[in-house]
Every structure is written in C-alpha cells, then in structure tokens.
Amino acid sequence: MxxxxxxxxxxxxxxxxxxxxxxxxxxxxxxxxxxxxxxxxLLLLLIYSFVFTVVLPNRPADLEPFALFMFCGILPWxxxxxxxxxxxxxxxxxxxxxxKVLFPAEVxxxxxxxxxxxxxxxxxxILVGFLVYYQRPLSxxxxxCFPLVVLVQLILTLGLALIVSALxxxxxxxxxxxxxxxxxxxxxxxxxxxxxxxxxxxxxVLNLNPFTHLAVSYQEILFYPGPFGHWKxxxxxxxxxxxxxxxxxxxxxxLRDSFAEEV
Amino acid sequence: MLAIEAxxxxxxxxxxxxxxxFATLKSALLTGSLIRDLRAEERFAAVxxxxxxxxxxTTFGIVGRNGSGKSxxxxxxxxxxxxxxxxxxxTGRISALIELGAGFHPxxxxxxxxxxxGIMLGLSKREIMRxxxxxxxxxxxxxxxxxxVKTYSSGMYVRLGFAVAIHVDPDVLLVDEVLAxxxxxxxxxxxxxxxxxxxRGKTILLVTHSLELVERxxxxxxxxxxxxxxxxxxxxxxxxxxxxxxxxSEERQLAADDAKARGEAVRAEESGASAxxxxxxxxxxxxxxxxxxxxxxxxxxxxxxxxxxxxxxxEDGVPGHVFHAGDRVSVRVRFAAREVxxxxxxxxxxxxxxxxxxxxxxxxxxxxxxxxLEGEGEAVFTIEHLDLVDGTYKVDVAIHRxxxxxxxxHRLLHSFRVKSPAKDVGIYRPRxxxxxxxxxxxxxxxxxxxxxPD
Numbered sequence: 001m002x003x004x005x006x007x008x009x010x011x012x013x014x015x016x017x018x019x020x021x022x023x024x025x026x027x028x029x030x031x032x033x034x035x036x037x038x039x040x041x042l043l044l045l046l047i048y049s050f051v052f053t054v055v056l057p058n059r060p061a062d063l064e065p066f067a068l069f070m071f072c073g074i075l076p077w078x079x080x081x082x083x084x085x086x087x088x089x090x091x092x093x094x095x096x097x098x099x100k101v102l103f104p105a106e107v108x109x110x111x112x113x114x115x116x117x118x119x120x121x122x123x124x125x126i127l128v129g130f131l132v133y134y135q136r137p138l139s140x141x142x143x144x145c146f147p148l149v150v151l152v153q154l155i156l157t158l159g160l161a162l163i164v165s166a167l168x169x170x171x172x173x174x175x176x177x178x179x180x181x182x183x184x185x186x187x188x189x190x191x192x193x194x195x196x197x198x199x200x201x202x203x204x205v206l207n208l209n210p211f212t213h214l215a216v217s218y219q220e221i222l223f224y225p226g227p228f229g230h231w232k233x234x235x236x237x238x239x240x241x242x243x244x245x246x247x248x249x250x251x252x253x254x255l256r257d258s259f260a261e262e263v
Numbered sequence: 264m265l266a267i268e269a270x271x272x273x274x275x276x277x278x279x280x281x282x283x284x285f286a287t288l289k290s291a292l293l294t295g296s297l298i299r300d301l302r303a304e305e306r307f308a309a310v311x312x313x314x315x316x317x318x319x320x321t322t323f324g325i326v327g328r329n330g331s332g333k334s335x336x337x338x339x340x341x342x343x344x345x346x347x348x349x350x351x352x353x354t355g356r357i358s359a360l361i362e363l364g365a366g367f368h369p370x371x372x373x374x375x376x377x378x379x380x381g382i383m384l385g386l387s388k389r390e391i392m393r394x395x396x397x398x399x400x401x402x403x404x405x406x407x408x409x410x411x412v413k414t415y416s417s418g419m420y421v422r423l424g425f426a427v428a429i430h431v432d433p434d435v436l437l438v439d440e441v442l443a444x445x446x447x448x449x450x451x452x453x454x455x456x457x458x459x460x461x462x463r464g465k466t467i468l469l470v471t472h473s474l475e476l477v478e479r480x481x482x483x484x485x486x487x488x489x490x491x492x493x494x495x496x497x498x499x500x501x502x503x504x505x506x507x508x509x510x511x512s513e514e515r516q517l518a519a520d521d522a523k524a525r526g527e528a529v530r531a532e533e534s535g536a537s538a539x540x541x542x543x544x545x546x547x548x549x550x551x552x553x554x555x556x557x558x559x560x561x562x563x564x565x566x567x568x569x570x571x572x573x574x575x576x577x578e579d580g581v582p583g584h585v586f587h588a589g590d591r592v593s594v595r596v597r598f599a600a601r602e603v604x605x606x607x608x609x610x611x612x613x614x615x616x617x618x619x620x621x622x623x624x625x626x627x628x629x630x631x632x633x634x635x636l637e638g639e640g641e642a643v644f645t646i647e648h649l650d651l652v653d654g655t656y657k658v659d660v661a662i663h664r665x666x667x668x669x670x671x672x673h674r675l676l677h678s679f680r681v682k683s684p685a686k687d688v689g690i691y692r693p694r695x696x697x698x699x700x701x702x703x704x705x706x707x708x709x710x711x712x713x714x715x716p717d
Contacts, residue, residue, distance in 0.1 A: 013382055013387065013388065014379075014382045014383060017378060017379050017382055018379065021368055021371055021375065021379055024370075024371050024375070025368050025370040025371050028370045028371065096365045096366070097365060097366050097383075098343075099343065099362075100343070100359075100361045100362035100365040101343070101359070101361070101362075101365050101366055101383060101384070102341055102342050102357070102359065103366070103383060257344070257345045260338070260344045261276060261277070261344065
C-alpha cells in the first residue's frame, strides 16, 4: 500500500495534466468559459441572500451581513460535495481507462477532488471582494491558518472520495444514496445557521461531524472578529482526516484488482 | 534474455450470478453478505495454467477462437489485470495497443489528447514534444490536430491512438487485433512499423485472428483454446493445427445445422400431409413451390421414390462437410423406390450462401435415358475438382419425373464448406496459372498456408 502511495508522486505529471484537461473540457463550448467558476458561486450567494434576507429575515445581529456568513461555509461545501458526487461516478465513467490501459485508478478520484479544489480557489476572489466590500476585520495571523484549513479539507475529501469511488464500483446504489446523504449532511453542518444557535446537546452531536469544524474554522477566520479559537478542533479533525485518508487508500488498494473486472 | 515470462498463470473470473446483480449495499449490510458477495460463487478460468516465455527481440503470436482467453492473457501481460495464480514478469517498458485512444477526452483537442495520452502511457512531456510531429504525421491528422477529438472520424480517432501508443517506443509491444481498423494503406503503415520494431530488436506480443500475419511475422506462436494451451512453437505448425481444429468444429456445426434443417423439413411436411386426408397419398404433392430456385429450404414430393440419405464425401470416402478447394468430392444419394418407376431423373444443384445457383444438372440434361428404378440403391455425383472459392455452399438433391413432378425434392437441406487459403473472389475458380514476360518481375510473397504441415 505504501509503495503504491509513494508511486503516486511519480504520477503527479499525469494528475496535473488530467486536472487541466478536466477544467478545459468542462467549459469547452460554453460562451463564458472559465468565468463560470466565478459566476456559479456568485449566483448561489445571491439566491441564499434573497432567501435569508427577504423571505426569512429573522437572525441574531452578530451574523450581519448574513450572506457573507453563509458564503464562508457554502464555498468550501460546494467543493466537498461536488467532489464526492463526482467521485462516486468517476471509476465507472473512466472504465475504459481502467480496463484497457495500464492506469493507476486512484488518479481518477484524486483528479476529481483537485479539479474541484481549483474551482473552489477560483471562487475565492468573490469572497475576498465581499470581505473588502463589507470591510471585515481580518487578522494576518488568522489568514495564515486559512491554507491549513484547506489542507485538512483536502485530506478529508480525498479520503472520502477514495472510499466512495471504490465502493460504488461494487454497489452502484451509492450514487443514488449519496446525493440525499449530502443534503442531509449539508443541513447537519453549521453553514446556513451558526453553531451558537444550537442547544448544547445539538452542539455535541454536530461536533462529531468533521465538516462542522471545517465550516466553523472558515467562519472564524473570515467572518468573526477575534482570535481563531477553533484550532484545536481543526487539528483533531486533521488527524482524523489523515486516518480516514489512509483507511480510504487502504480500502481502495484492496479493491483495486477488482475494478478492471467490475466496471 | 526473456522479455516476457508467464509461469502457471491462471485467471479466474466470476460469472455474474442473478443474486449479485441485485445486491445493494443495504441488503449486503443487512444480510451480512458484504464479504460473501465479494467472493465468487461461480467461477470460470479465462486463462488456465498457462506458461510461456518470449525471448527479447522476438515476435510472439497468440491465436485462438473468440473467448479462448487471448485478450485476457494480453491484459495479464500488460498488468491491467492480475493473475489469480501464477506470475507474469515483463522486462522493459510496455506499450499495449489494446483499445486505441481509450484515454481520449472527446471535448479537448487532438493536440492536448496526444500529450495526456502520452503521459498516461508513461512518456514525459519533453519526450512527447520531441515526437509530436512524428505522431501527427503518422496518424495523418495534421489538419485536424487542434480540433476536439469528438469531431474526428472513428478512423482518425483510432489512427491517432495507434500513433501515440506506437511512439511510446516500448521495449515490449502488446498488440490486440488492432489492424482490423483503418484502411489498407494505414494497415500497411502499421505493418511496416511492426517490421521496424522487429529490426530494432523489440519484442512484440501479437493477438490476432489473422493467421497469415502470425505465419508471416511471428517467430513463435501459441494456440489458446478455452484458456488452455493447445499448441506452442513454430508458427506454421501451430497455425496448421489450429486451422485443422477450426475445420473440424465447423464440420460439427454444419452437420448440426443440416440435421436441424432436415428435421424442420420433415416436420413441415408432416404437418402439411396431416392437413390432407390422412392415409391417402395425394395425387399431386401439396406444396410445390412454383419457382424452385426461389423456394426456401424444405422437402416435398410424392415419394414413389424416396431419397433416404444424402452424404457428401471427400477423397477419403468419409462423409464430411468441410473440403478444400480442388478436392475430389462426391454427393452420394441413397434412394428407395416404393414401386417400380420408369420415369425418373436424378437432379443436383449447388448454391452459394447468397443463394446464387453455381451449378445445376440432372441425368436427363446429361443424356441418360431412365429405364427402371426399383428397391434401394444409390446414385453418386462426383465433382472431380472442386473449383469453388472459399465459402459455404448448399446442395439441392432431387428425384423427379421428366415433366418436373417431384418424387422427392430436398431443397437446400445439405451444406458443405469450401476452405481455400487464397482469398480470391467470385464463385468459380477456374484452374489457372500465371506466366510473365521478363519485364514483369514478381516473386512468390507467401507460400500457400493451406498446405500447412501437420
């Protein structure tokens, strides 16, 4: 397993060009092309702002501007959920590669996660624009932690993507279950509501959700003034994510030989 | 030095059981069969205990029928699938021409696809850059290289895939029946490329149905049958043995088809007869097709004289269904006359698979005067020299009156196959030869593979 993991480094050129291909292919043929990476999150933000400021306007005062608060969570969530949804299909749609070419299968889910990471990064300028517009107080020390949060999320997403992609080959139902599961997960994460709104019992439950700590970390760094107090939780999540990644890779490696026959 | 060494390789695939199809994660978890379902219940060995080795610099061919495990073997050598038991060792860089252009993404340009495909096959960006022009030249897609590959014709697609794979400059090239694609000139180009590979001392493993290619190119051949090795060694010997075996199984197939056709004819006749007054012989046979040549297969007639058996026999006198062009072949018609018949004609017709009458004759046309037919006996029609091209032929056999009233007519109920090494076209092959004046210089490119040694 670790030998295979080390081999991944050799494939970085391949991963790099496949990510580039993925991005190029996605917007090929559309008029706005790469701008969709900016426009999509912007539109999403507009919809949520409309719903929560016009339709449902009751909120605690420390959450103003609410659109910005939500955006801090939705942007990384989009990366997370589209990665997993795409990963559930990636081995099956890439079946040709796995069956006919000597090809390291784990490259496919990894490419999916990385391509969505690029979309996430392209959405950041919108977020920065809002931060500047609302003149949010940002401390450089907190911002320095931002890449760390992204890294933890990357490891977590990769681990889950490996598990999901490998299992879907054997159980196609996962594709259908997953989209509902992701909706449930979305509402079980403090993204469109703050952690502080919950009773203590609810908070305990949500603390078991790894994405809670990612969302809260993003919010503390970008939205709330004051120190980044959630770093302990983030580190714990990072450790858990690393464990999950290794477990996911182990599972993927064990099922690897069955892919060529099952897809 | 060995380039490929396969030792006791067995690859077991799972046959999909009905249960497995409907297995879901939920049911698997509920019934606790998650692990059990991942184990196979019904297995079959696609490759069964196969060992062979290929010396570096030689060309090795694998032949065999569809489903004999050739492609699985190739995938095992390529490392795409792992053997269930045994081991495969390959020395040097491999490139597999299994599915060409498998990694192409339809939305992006040919140029980008060449790069990505090259990287997938193990080249570095710099190496591809160096070979890029050569690749595009070889694939003959210069004008379209910047268009997305979804706009390519299937030929262009495959050519580009082939070009990339072959320019990986492998030490070991695995080829799976890819020459079937592309036009003549591209096929020649590929063959030239293979020849060049050979000259440069590279190893080629070739899986193909083109036996001619195996005989021409390979230094050694392997014949797989149902996953097992049937023969290995000198390509001409292996191919010869393979051809003989294919002929035998075609023989069985044709015999089964004939039996089925005759069975159906009898059933059709019986149901037709029972519709008439039973027990009474109808004066005129019930369903004589107005135009015999256009009629489908079947059997009809009043049966005053009956054809009890038809055998097609070769030179050895043994009834068979597969013959070589040029053989001496006889159609042996056994008859039984229920009463003494004085007005009778034996007729024979040969038809090819498209239903074209290749030859037809009868005893009256050839000037025989019918006198009497009684009891059981046989009439033998002998073709001294079977001058037909490769293909399947059907035979009409009949006994009828001079005015055409049929006693027993077997329409297209008997068939045989003519095997010919030459792929000449048409129906009839006249016995012929070529002669050239000195200005036309020719040499014999290939010996007749039909005359393979045993």
